[in-house]
């Protein structure tokens with residue numbers, strides 16, 4: 795059997811992070827995790843573009859523009875949606891997931907999902923560089939793997 799999968803070679807080209815300002819303290823920790831993972835895989839700091847958007851709702855459309863722009867080898871969407879007392883969470887989290895999935899399907903480059911959807915701030919903090927790892931770092935590693943896989947699969 796011939797297995798085709800991505801490795802962890804340094805991506806060729808620029809990497810875009812698109813990150814929400816909402817819940818900024820947590821999202822900043824996701825950005826730091828993603829940046830660290832990229833640097834440790836040989837990406838130059840100067841080759842990372844950080845695009846800020848108001849909230850997770852805006853991640854999908856902006857990720858789609860970046861993916862279609864042809865200037866990046868991968869796009870990493872980062873945000874944090876925390877459940878409140880209303881249905882707002884479901885709309886924002888759902889729109890973020892759908893928007894990012896659409897961007898991923900439309901583009902020629904990988905678009906990865908680094909959005910926390912949690913019940914509490916505590917759960918979010920746990921996944922932003924404390925006891926449950928850092929979802930920003932995980933998303934960056936997925937982007938590195940997928941950029942390599944896309945290269946192997948061709949246009």
Ligand code: INI
Nearest residue numbers: 814816848849850851873874875876886
């Ligand atoms: N945006 C988030 O990124 N996280 C949230 O938890 C959140 N909540 O709960 O409201 C949130 N709302 C803003 C939304 O993403 C848009 O920026 C806004 O509605 C303007 O389109």
